[in-house]
Amino acid sequence: MTNLSKMFLLLITASLASHVNAVVIMDLDAGVLDGAYVGSLDTYLIEGPKQGSTTSxxxxxxxxxxxxxFFTGTKDEPVTYYDTDTANVIAFMLPDSPDYFLIKNAEFNALFQNNSLQQWGVFDITDLSEDFNIAIGKNMISHVTNFDDITTEIPEPNTxxxxxxxxxxxxxxRTTNS
Incomplete structure (x- = not known):
């Protein structure tokens, strides 16, 4: 196998690896979205006591x-959630494809990095503390606040x-033509 062939094989493998943890909506209440691919899990970052306003x-x-x-200016409420094909994972549509999103209920906030399909928030409810009080069938999130990173983007490894x-x-x- 030539080096060029090995490089292309590596590139294809890296691209396929990004789709390994695919999540699909499996919720009869989702209507036309039932069966839709929503990406993979977003990264849970931090959790803490609820804040009263987007500024706080x-x-x-x-x-x-x-x-x-920084707050993008978009706060989505109410939020419609969908069960997925992965146990304890819920998905919801985000209005403006943020880099990060914060979910909030009556007592807590949790911040996630939006990884895959940025128009979807996808997270495992078991990442949150029990005090957050979220369970399949009684998803109690009052709203989602969107945040974007203002730092300069670094190209992905595939790029x-x-x-x-x-x-x-x-x-x-150039060396062969010289």
Missing amino acids: EETWVQSNGFSDL LLLIFMGLILLGRF
Whole structure:
């Protein structure tokens, strides 16, 4: 197997690996969304006592080590949840594809990084403390607040791999034509 073939095989494997933990809505109440692919689990980051306003939510997020996150101006309520094909995982549509989202109920906040399909919030309710009081069938989240990261984005590893491969091929092409 040539080095180029190995590189393409590595690239394909890396791309497929990102779809391993796919989550699909399996909820008869979802109507046309039943069976829809909603990405993979978003990353649970922190949890804490409820904040009273979007300003206090933003302050809480920033004071917990996420100083680059800012409220996007979008707060979604009420939130419609859907059961999925994965035990204890719920999904809900997000209005503006945020980098991060905060869920809130009567007593707690929890912050998640939005990883996969950014128009969906997908999380495992067992990541939250029991005090958060969320269970399948009685999803008690009052609203979702969206946050975006203001830092400069860094290219994903697959992008860097493609750029690197292109530079190698360009260098090889130049040396063979010299």
